[in-house]
Amino acid sequence: MTTARPIIVGTGIAGLWTAWRLASEGQAVVLMTKEALADSASAWAQGGIAVAMGPGDSPSQHAADTMAASDGMADPEAVRILTSEGPGRIYELLALGARFDRGPDGRLGFGLEAAHTRARILHAGGDRTGAHLVACLTAVVRTNPLIEIQEHVEVIRVLLHDGRAVGVVALPQGGTSYPMFAPAVILATGGVGQLYEVTTNPRVATADGWALAHQAGADLKDLEFLQFHPTALKLPGVNPAPLVSEAVRGAGAILIDRERRRFALDTDSRGELAPRDVVSRAVAAADAAGGAWLDARAVPDFASAFPGITAILGHYGLDGSRDLLPVAPALHYAMGGIVTDLEGRSSVADLWAVGEVARTGVHGANRLASNSLLEGLVFADRVGRSVGASLETPRAPVPDNLPVDRETDSGADAHCGPLRDEMRRLMTADVGLQRTEASLLHAEQELARLSDETPPAAWRTGNQLRVARLITEAARRRRESRGGHARLDYPPASAAASTKRKEAV
Ligand SMILES: Cc1cc2nc3c(=O)[nH]c(=O)nc-3n(C[C@H](O)[C@H](O)[C@H](O)COP(=O)(O)OP(=O)(O)OC[C@H]3O[C@@H](n4cnc5c(N)ncnc54)[C@H](O)[C@@H]3O)c2cc1C
Structure with a gap:
């Protein structure tokens, strides 16, 4: 099968916006996704979308907060683009029919989240922002005749010829794979959470984009920088772990240990609203010592303020206004990924990456809350424009006899559940919230063994x-603690200095 249309892989906010941008410029595209169109992390986003549009705010202030959160590792130019182009994308979303929550005066309402110095988080439907945005964009792409949507089609390889991406191998569920040639391939495949035992990420977040790009020879970077969310519901055996948004803590919920003691203030004066890595470590310690709970009983009008979370809790027989909620940290977000330039080009010609799968440089070592949906919009827009412009340059023809194996799903993966469970346990225990040389070495050896035991099919x-x-190797190479990468054997510079000071006294 051949096509002269670019192929976009993934239907989260990044894939949907890329498809819309290209189609809005008259370019036909193919949009593939391995499950249903709405199966994505984007559809689950609770907190909202950060954008500098509120009173007293500015893109440069948003940029300063983003740089501070990144622990000195973000690329200032990428951050400038994110924060200054964000408002334009929100106006476009509004024009497409997105309905953000508004105040009594009819103006857009902006919430405050940890590490933001201004109220700049837009919400839709309270805590259902992602679902609202995905529904809006789904309606847009489904009604655009230039966008062909292929659901339940998994991309299993990027096709290469003469060092360029020339298409993909696509495997429909229950069918046989087929090659699909394209002048450009855009990976928008989301995150990696399912490599960990406890994660907030949906089942589709199996790191496919990183694997596809690595196989294709593209550069990956900053893979060790992973963000853990401190308050996922701790429900043994439930995957993914349901998230209880930071906004609940913002509304007054506190964290308590098994003695019913508020513990978050022990490590940081900001308490429950300290940066995510700080709160995550405090929750992990309390959990290890007997349990950690979120007490949201004093939050006014919990059910109307958090309708989505209330529904999730209800599913497990919990009520935020009545019950203590058992919580534990969970793998939430990947800051690194496929290295791209500021228009989303990877190091392989005609292969683009966008959204969580990409490493644009906007997050550095740690992501500022609610910046990822914005990144999806802003960089997808740039990718759409640059792919569109690139199509004006004709590509060399792909030979008809390019070898492409036909594959079916042999079912071999279904028998490897125990191997993947072991991998997920290892990643959580040894490459998780806190790492050491010994834990990383152990993980490397065990992961090599598991790879050897995995049948090629x-x-x-x-x-x-x-x-x-790849994540484990990157974590072992980085001999420092920074942002989402915490090494017990290399404490942060300030902690090391204070230990030395204490030792000196
Ligand atoms: C519970 C939760 C709450 C969050 N809340 C917020 C928030 O409030 N604000 C915020 O900014 N961020 C939030 N985030 C993070 C944010 O949602 C994600 O970073 C962002 O949505 C990623 O968008 P994306 O388009 O890159 O990927 P995704 O939305 O994850 O979409 C990836 C797509 O790729 C498809 N795919 C994957 N592999 C393949 C393959 N091999 N073949 C075909 N298709 C494939 C998937 O099926 C999916 O459609 C949250 C994340 C989670 C999990």
Whole structure:
């Protein structure tokens, strides 16, 4: 099968916006997704979308907060683009029919979140922002005749010729794979959470984009920088772990240990609203010592303020206004990924990456809350424009006899559940919230063993192990603690200095 249309892989906010941008410029595209269109992390986003449009705010203030959160690692130019182009994308979303929550005066309402110095978080439907945005964009792409949507089609390889991406191998559920040629391939495949035992990420977040790009020879970077969310519901055996948004703590919920003691203030004067990595470590310590709970009983009008979370809690027989909520940290977001330039080009010609799968430089070592949906919009827009412009340059023809194996799903991955469970446990225990040289070495050895035990036909499991090993190697190479990468054997500079000071006294 051939096509002269760019192929976009993934239907989260990044893939949907890229498709719309290209189509709005008259370019036909193919949009593929391995499950249903709404199966994405984007649809689950609770907190909202950060944008400098509120009173007293400015893109430069938003940029300063983003740089501060990144622990000195973000690229200032990427951050400038994110924060200054954000308002334009929100106006476009509004024009497309997105309905953000408004105050009594009819103006857009902006919420405050940890590490933001201004109220700048837009919400839709309270805590259902992602679902609202995805529904809005779904309606847009489904009614655009230039966008062909292929659901339940998994991309299993990027096709290469003469060092360029020339298409993908696509595997429909229950069918046989087929090659699909394209002048450009855009990976918008989201995150990596499912490599970990406890994660907020949906089941589709199996790091496919990183594996596909690595196989294609593209550069990946900053893979060790992973963000853990401190308050996922701790429900043994439930995957993904349901998230209780930071906004609930923002509304007054507190964290307590098994003695019913508020513990977050022990480590940071900002308490429950300290940066995510700080709160995550405090929750993990309380959990290890007997349990950690979120007490939201004093939050006024919990059900109307958090309708989405109330529904999730209800599903598990919990009520935020009545019950203590058992919580534990969970893998939430990947800051690194496929290295791109500021228009989303990877190091392989005609291969683009956008959204959580990409490493644009906007997050550095740690992501500022609610910046990822914005990144999805802003950089997808740039990708759409640059792919569109690139199509004006004709590509060399792809030979008809380019070898492409036909594959079916042999079912081998279904038998590798125990291998993947072991990988997920290892990643959580050894490459998780806190790492050491010894834990990382142990993980490397065990992951190598698991890879050896994986039959070649179980390529999904093999790909996940490949990425798990890349993350572990990156974490071992970085001999410092920074942002989302905490090494117990290399404490942060300020902590090391204070230990030395204490030792000196
Ligand atoms: C519970 C939760 C709450 C969050 N809340 C917020 C928030 O309030 N604000 C915020 O800014 N961020 C939030 N985030 C983070 C944010 O949602 C994500 O970073 C962002 O939505 C990622 O968008 P994306 O388009 O890059 O990927 P995704 O939305 O994850 O979409 C990836 C798509 O790729 C498809 N795919 C993957 N592999 C393949 C393959 N091999 N073949 C075909 N298709 C494939 C998937 O099926 C999916 O459609 C939250 C994340 C979670 C999990």
